[in-house]
Amino acid sequence: VSGAAGLPLPGMPAPAADELSLPFWEGLAAGEIRAPRCTACGRPHFPVLPACPFCGGREREWASVGEEARVFSWIVVRRGVAPGVPVPYTVVLAEFPGGVRIPGNLDGEAALRADAPLRAAVATRDGVDVVVYRAVADRG
Numbered sequence: 001v002s003g004a005a006g007l008p009l010p011g012m013p014a015p016a017a018d019e020l021s022l023p024f025w026e027g028l029a030a031g032e033i034r035a036p037r038c039t040a041c042g043r044p045h046f047p048v049l050p051a052c053p054f055c056g057g058r059e060r061e062w063a064s065v066g067e068e069a070r071v072f073s074w075i076v077v078r079r080g081v082a083p084g085v086p087v088p089y090t091v092v093l094a095e096f097p098g099g100v101r102i103p104g105n106l107d108g109e110a111a112l113r114a115d116a117p118l119r120a121a122v123a124t125r126d127g128v129d130v131v132v133y134r135a136v137a138d139r140g
């Protein structure tokens with residue numbers, strides 16, 4: 001994401017990758033939002049879990065979810081979670097094709113509604129990568 005988007009939010013604690021989630025963070029570092037897909041049943045899920053929530057399979061592969069998503073839900077945060085975090089900001093739970101839902105920050109201000117189209121991207125500050133969403137003009 002270019003420009004003065006202000007994301008990731010300054011002052012926000014940096015996410016900590018673990019062995020399971022490392023491929024997700026590596027994806028963001030490469031500019032791509034990736035979700036695990038169970039190799040047994042083929043269904044994507046998020047966040048990554050030791051076993052597939054649908055079939056219990058323990059093998060997974062990671063694939064890009066693309067950039068097009070829709071609003072599943074959102075909240076407006078008006079009280080900072082850490083000192084220096086500017087408020088308000090909006091956290092969106094976006095649903096991608098295939099049904100996987102990934103949280104991220106809304107870039108800018110927009111009047112959201114359920115199922116509104118979003119464009120997903122990766123924003124970086126001081127080496128921290130996060131998922132961001134922008135509202136897309138709804139032509140439908």
Ligand SMILES: [Zn+2]
Pocket residue numbers: 038039040041042043052053054055056057
């Ligand atoms: Zn499965």
